Amino acid sequence: xxxxxxxxxxxxxxxxxxxxxxxxxxGVVDHFGRRTLLIVSSxxxxxxxxxxxxxxxxxxxxxxxxxxxLFWVPLLSLGSxxxxxxxxxxxxxxxxxxxxxxxxxxxxxxxxxxxxxxxxGFLIAxxxxxxxxVIGSAGAFWICSAICLLGTVVVYCVVPETxxxxxxxx
Numbered sequence: 001x002x003x004x005x006x007x008x009x010x011x012x013x014x015x016x017x018x019x020x021x022x023x024x025x026x027g028v029v030d031h032f033g034r035r036t037l038l039i040v041s042s043x044x045x046x047x048x049x050x051x052x053x054x055x056x057x058x059x060x061x062x063x064x065x066x067x068x069x070l071f072w073v074p075l076l077s078l079g080s081x082x083x084x085x086x087x088x089x090x091x092x093x094x095x096x097x098x099x100x101x102x103x104x105x106x107x108x109x110x111x112x113x114x115x116x117x118x119x120x121g122f123l124i125a126x127x128x129x130x131x132x133x134v135i136g137s138a139g140a141f142w143i144c145s146a147i148c149l150l151g152t153v154v155v156y157c158v159v160p161e162t163x164x165x166x167x168x169x170x
Contacts, residue, residue, distance in 0.1 A: 057138035
C-alpha cells in the first residue's frame, strides 16, 4: 500500500531555508574549506535533530506545554537542519569524493560514493515513518541526530582538508 503524504504547511519554509542555505554556501565554501563546512554542517543537523526529538518527547509527555511554550521549536529545528544540510552535507560529499581519489579511480569511486549516498537517502525516506511508528517520533529524530553527530566525529578524524590544494597533492 502506498501512503499519501499529508499536506504540509512547512513546504514554503523549507524552500526558503534551502534557498538561504544555498546562497550562504556559495559564499563560504572556499573561505572556510570543505572539511570545516562538513563538520559544522553535520553538527548543526545533529543538534537540530536532537532538538526536534526532544520537542516530540515533550509533546508526547505534555502536549499543552509543547503547544504553549515550544511551538517554535519544530520550525527552528527544521530551518536550522535544512540550512545546515545545504551548507555542507548536501553538496560537499560529491566535491570531496571527486578530490580524494586518484585520477585513475576517480570516476568509479565517485560513482560508488554517489550511489551509496542515494541508497541511504532512499532508505531514510522509505523507512522513517515506519521507524517513527515503532519507536516514536522522538526516537527516530534522536537516531538521526546520533548518526549526524557520529558523522561529525568521522569527518573530523578521517577527512582531510582539500581547500587550496592541487588534486595531485590531496
